[in-house]
Amino acid sequence: MSLALALAAGAGAVVGLALGALGGGGSVLAVPALIYLLGLTPAAAATASLLIVLGTSATALYGHARDGQVQWRTGALFAAAGVLPAALGGLLSTRLPDPLLTLGFAVVAVIAAVRMVRRAPAGATRVRRSAPAVAGAGAGLGAVTGVLGVGGGFLTVPALVQVVGLRMRPAVGTSLLVVAVNALVALLARAGAAGSAVSVDWAAVAPFAGAAVLAAWDGRRLATRVPADTLRRVFGLVLLGTAAVMLLDLAL
Numbered sequence: 001m002s003l004a005l006a007l008a009a010g011a012g013a014v015v016g017l018a019l020g021a022l023g024g025g026g027s028v029l030a031v032p033a034l035i036y037l038l039g040l041t042p043a044a045a046a047t048a049s050l051l052i053v054l055g056t057s058a059t060a061l062y063g064h065a066r067d068g069q070v071q072w073r074t075g076a077l078f079a080a081a082g083v084l085p086a087a088l089g090g091l092l093s094t095r096l097p098d099p100l101l102t103l104g105f106a107v108v109a110v111i112a113a114v115r116m117v118r119r120a121p122a123g124a125t126r127v128r129r130s131a132p133a134v135a136g137a138g139a140g141l142g143a144v145t146g147v148l149g150v151g152g153g154f155l156t157v158p159a160l161v162q163v164v165g166l167r168m169r170p171a172v173g174t175s176l177l178v179v180a181v182n183a184l185v186a187l188l189a190r191a192g193a194a195g196s197a198v199s200v201d202w203a204a205v206a207p208f209a210g211a212a213v214l215a216a217w218d219g220r221r222l223a224t225r226v227p228a229d230t231l232r233r234v235f236g237l238v239l240l241g242t243a244a245v246m247l248l249d250l251a252l
Contacts, residue, residue: 020219046149082142089146116236
């Protein structure tokens with residue numbers, strides 16, 4: 001295995017750990033890792049990232065569901081609001097120029113990093129349970145997933161806590177359901193877009209995806225042994241560094 005593939009597999013493991021432990025955040029690392037380590041274009045990286053996110057989140061979702069930490073009805077309603085935006089975003093992404101996609105990835109990575117480094121909300125205080133608030137949050141997350149190929153879990157977890165009113169552990173498990181649905185819809189939209197097929201070297205992507213899926217199991221166990229705040233801050237700092245590299249690359 002080449003050095004690039006070995007690094008990609010390592011990055012995939014980080015993605016899986018973050019998704020399994022925190023319900024999101026790690027998928028934002030997938031796109032820049034696929035671009036800079038495997039040489040994919042931003043469009044191809046977004047498509048590959050969606051498949052990786054789908055497999056990883058589904059794997060982690062199974063583990064959280066066995067622990068009874070998934071609110072299925074809440075997750076389904078939240079995900080339903082994002083189905084159309086995710087589909088439209090998936091179609092739009094194939095028509096955007098690479099520099100714009102790269103800038104979008106970098107901005108989302110910064111937002112994710114800031115949210116992960118900051119202290120997470122401790123509980124469901126000042127919760128807004130109105131249907132428009134829930135639908136708006138779900139739609140926004142679906143659009144982010146569709147356009148940029150990221151899972152959006154770093155936004156889904158706080159939304160499920162602050163908007164829906166879930167506690168942190170069920171929010172993490174339920175977030176994985178939302179992420180998986182949005183990723184699947186965005187992938188189907190890309191596959192169905194006439195003339196917009198993106199060539200992806202799946203032989204190179206496979207080690208990344210495999211490492212991410214396997215690490216998702218360990219991520220769930222890691223969440224029971226390491227404080228969530230510590231995990232969030234570590235992954236947040238990694239994301240911040242990744243965003244800085246992408247912005248510097250655009251500037252040069």
